[in-house]
Amino acid sequence: MAQVLEFKLPDLGEGLTEAEIVRWLVEVGDVVAIDQPVVEVETAKAMVEVPCPYGGVVTARFGDEGTELPVGAPLLTVAVGSAAEPSGDGPAAASGAEDSGSGNVLVGYGTGAPPARRRRVRPEGLKAAVAVPAAPVVHEAAAPTPAHTPTPAPEPVPGPVAVVSPLVRRLARQHDLDLRRLAGSGPDGLILRADVESAIRSAAEAPAPEVAPSLAAPASSGERIPLRGVRGAVADKLARSRREIPDATCWVDADATELMAARAAMNAVAGPGTPKVSVLALLARICTAALARHPELNSTVDQEAREIVRLPQVHLGFAAQTDRGLVVPVVRDAHARTTESIGAEIARLTEAARTGTLTPADLTGGTFTLNNYGVFGVDGSTPIINHPEAAMLGVGRIVPKPWVHEGQLAVRQVVQLSLTFDHRVCDGGTAGGFLRYVADCVEQPALLLRSL
Structure with a gap:
């Protein structure tokens, strides 16, 4: 059986x-x-x-x-x-x-x-x-629509509400429906999903009370978009970051002409079928070198213990915009990777983000985030820290601008770099030192040779 x-x-x-x-x-x-x-x-x-x-x-x-x-x-x-x-x-x-x-x-x-x-x-x-058990469990989703339309009781029913399904409770909350005023059609008066949906329909079909024009409230015409899934998670994390982290931002303009020339040279000598080195991979490698010099920014704060926890590994997140919303895939052990290895992992994670196949492990455990908002055609930003991390490096677009180079006015490839940091883990001197080193590596990529 x-x-x-x-x-x-x-x-x-x-x-x-x-x-x-x-x-x-x-x-x-x-x-x-x-x-x-x-x-x-x-x-x-x-x-x-x-x-x-x-x-x-x-x-x-x-x-x-x-x-x-x-x-x-x-x-x-x-x-x-x-x-x-x-x-x-x-x-x-x-x-x-x-x-x-x-x-x-x-x-x-x-x-x-x-x-x-x-x-x-x-x-x-x-x-x-199939032999169905004699007393099957009743499920709201499979329950037939009751023959009668449940009518709201004139007064709330005292005692606990006869609802077991969290979906039924959520549906009632979304429509401002008082469950105590409903008489359920399920066993022992259990309120089913069909009861709530019927009450919602009845409320929608009921004529609106007449109100004097001078006393009428303005109609609500805005579109309501549920904050759930990825967008809801991002909203919760950003709100928590703003509540808990006393952040500050510093920024600097840098001449990226030499960095772009170095990238072009790397890709020119690459063999057939070798992936191109991306600007994001170079910036990520610069970040790991800067974090080795300023480990305060690769940390988190244990608020309950009132302790700063410095993390031994750099798990580098990078912001990626997808159809599902903003996600931050994480390159694990970025501190132990070469520029080529970082670039390959960024490419893999970006493709997974595009196809919606990122796993929870791909999106958690980051210790520092790199945000290249320059792809949106903007120069600067003050990004919100990716809680519970301690800092985020923002990169604007790289565009030709007038620049004084070797005492002469010239057109150079200029980028604005910004660092938002948790002021609990360090002071402005440390943050400025980190950002200045990043800018120096952008302007003189040969500085990275010291850490290779």
Whole structure:
């Protein structure tokens, strides 16, 4: 006899508490193997495929594409056991609840089972083959629309609200709906999602009360855009940075003519098929050399212990704009890499950001950030520090400008460099020394030979 098992959205790590369904990879009636990816979700860190720990037949899915689910919410149910086993040469489901799952595995990592060949089971056949438990769990997402329209009670009902689903509570909050005024249509008066949606529709269809023109409030016509996913995570981090970090910014103009000439020379002698050295890779290498001289800026602050923690490795983040919002991929152990190695890793991470395949590990653990906002055609900025780091180097566009060179006015390639730093970890002298060294390396790239 088959058994219906529920698979819930697992803990995705990195402190993530929710995820948005981007794309279902299976449909009701499909046969899935253990650890086969069944849904693609977007978290505040990245997009990941979630594997199902059970093998069998998908009997229900919970949540449409675009729905945001909290960790622990039901994703789908799978019928496992002998009665749900596919016939022929398709993959066999496990023979029981104990043998049908891979256990708690990390997202994106499974037990090595081969991917299943998708096979549709007709609903009428599934209904006959699967023995549903006598007292199944009721899910709001799968509950039918109640026959009657729930009407708000005249007064709030005393006592706890009969709601178990966090999605129902969130939906009510988004529409300013008082759950205590609803009579649920579920078992024992449980308020279901369908009840809330019906109440929302009723409120929208109700005629607006007539108000004297002089007393009428102005209509709200602004567009509302939810702060969630990557954009929501960025908003939270930037707000926290502004609240907790007493930042300051210093900047300097630098003549980048020699740096651009050095880059052109490097790429001219590169062999066929050798990747070109980018300006960002050169600036990243300059940053690691500057941090070796000013380690105060490669640190973080433990506010509770009131301690500055200097970090031994440089994990260099770089800001990248994507369709999903601003992300900061991290080049790990940048201090131990050559310019070529840094450039190759930047290229890999940039492509992953473009395709939306960055992993949470690619986006966490940074100790210092390089922000090349010059690609947007601007000269300067005062960037917000990427919490919990202590500093960020900003780079404007490199453009021809009048410049005094060797006592003569000339047209040179000029760039503005800015450093935003946490004033708790160092004073202006240290920050100025770091920025001046960066500017000197930009103007005289030969200085880097001392640290190679």
